[in-house]
Amino acid sequence: MNHMNDTTSIEAFIRGLPKAELHIHIEGSLEPELMFELAKRNDIALPFATVEEVRNAYAFNDLQSFLDAYYQGAAVLLHEQDFYELAFAYLEKAASQNVYHTEIFFDPQTHTARGVAFETVLRGLRRALDEAERTWGMSSELILCFLRHLSAEAAMATLKEALPFRGQIAAVGLDSSEMGHPPSRFRRVFDEACKQGFRTVAHAGEEGPPAYIWEALTDLHVSRIDHGVRCLEDPALVDHLRERQIPLTVCPLSNVKLRVFDRLEDHNLKKLLDAGLCATVNSDDPAYFGGYIEENFLGVQKALNLERADLHGLARNAFEASFLTADAKAKLLVELDEYVVSASVTTMS
Numbered sequence: 001m002n003h004m005n006d007t008t009s010i011e012a013f014i015r016g017l018p019k020a021e022l023h024i025h026i027e028g029s030l031e032p033e034l035m036f037e038l039a040k041r042n043d044i045a046l047p048f049a050t051v052e053e054v055r056n057a058y059a060f061n062d063l064q065s066f067l068d069a070y071y072q073g074a075a076v077l078l079h080e081q082d083f084y085e086l087a088f089a090y091l092e093k094a095a096s097q098n099v100y101h102t103e104i105f106f107d108p109q110t111h112t113a114r115g116v117a118f119e120t121v122l123r124g125l126r127r128a129l130d131e132a133e134r135t136w137g138m139s140s141e142l143i144l145c146f147l148r149h150l151s152a153e154a155a156m157a158t159l160k161e162a163l164p165f166r167g168q169i170a171a172v173g174l175d176s177s178e179m180g181h182p183p184s185r186f187r188r189v190f191d192e193a194c195k196q197g198f199r200t201v202a203h204a205g206e207e208g209p210p211a212y213i214w215e216a217l218t219d220l221h222v223s224r225i226d227h228g229v230r231c232l233e234d235p236a237l238v239d240h241l242r243e244r245q246i247p248l249t250v251c252p253l254s255n256v257k258l259r260v261f262d263r264l265e266d267h268n269l270k271k272l273l274d275a276g277l278c279a280t281v282n283s284d285d286p287a288y289f290g291g292y293i294e295e296n297f298l299g300v301q302k303a304l305n306l307e308r309a310d311l312h313g314l315a316r317n318a319f320e321a322s323f324l325t326a327d328a329k330a331k332l333l334v335e336l337d338e339y340v341v342s343a344s345v346t347t348m349s
């Protein structure tokens with residue numbers, strides 16, 4: 001009998017699990033400590049006196065109340081070095097949690113609106129990504145998100161700004177305030193992005209109805225749905241997502257913090273898996289929601305009583321759903337499966 005009890009062993013299993021993260025907003029990984037440091041360095045006033053005050057202010061009623069804090073926090077980011085430090089801090093944390101591959105959202109419009117050049121943002125992020133690859137062998141991609149509370153014309157202008165950097169951006173996405181901003185408004189922009197060779201993803205069905213998920217699929221030609229938890233309200237949509245194995249990048253702690261579900265115990269992740277959907281676990285905005293990918297895995301395992309097979313399936317789904325090449329996916333999936341076999345020998349005996 002192993003000396004670890006059952007809880008400890010499943011926690012150890014989660015910590016060691018090779019992971020891919022597919023839904024992380026880099027601006028949402030800005031921890032209050034770095035926010036203060038950058039505010040001081042850049043001479044930007046913050047409406048908080050201490051890190052503790054910032055953390056205490058992170059009690060949200062819905063997506064919009066979070067977004068107000070998130071855009072305010074991002075205002076401390078001005079220089080290439082700031083974006084580098086932001087991204088490197090996330091990557092270091094992700095590496096410590098066995099993230100082998102990550103696909104990172106960034107919101108250029110949040111920065112260009114404040115006079116920060118698109119290229120400044122991209123260069124800072126890329127420098128961190130390259131260093132993570134060299135240091136930990138971690139692979140990564142960037143996904144440019146359009147802010148849906150702004151106009152389709154503004155999104156198109158941002159796409160044009162991105163074109164010279166086409167090779168450095170894997171996909172475009174759609175984020176920010178969902179209600180009242182249906183995906184169909186951005187059809188032309190996404191058509192153009194597809195024409196230019198970008199893959200597409202979109203936040204849909206986080207707060208918005210299943211109709212928004214349908215629109216993301218039919219109008220924006222997305223390869224994945226970000227969140228998508230409200231799909232279960234529409235059986236025909238569930239069939240469609242299952243038959244095509246369209247991935248959902250689910251963010252459990254985020255959904256509780258933003259009141260999509262009252263408690264983690266009420267989260268529908270297990271139902272999504274039981275419906276045969278390709279669901280994955282991700283952190284969304286870890287500095288604001290109380291945890292990175294590992295804390296999300298640990299939280300749902302406990303709240304929903306997930307078994308090793310569920311956790312293995314979630315990790316597999318993330319590698320399958322990633323934008324890695326078929327060869328890279330196959331290699332990482334072998335590594336994942338070997339880990340699961342060896343972990344069950346060492347922690348279940």
Ligand code: ADE
Binds near residue numbers: 028285
């Ligand atoms: N931007 C950052 N986090 C987001 C979320 N959870 N939904 C929509 N937009 C976001």
Ligand code: ZN
Binds near residue numbers: 284
């Ligand atoms: Zn998100």
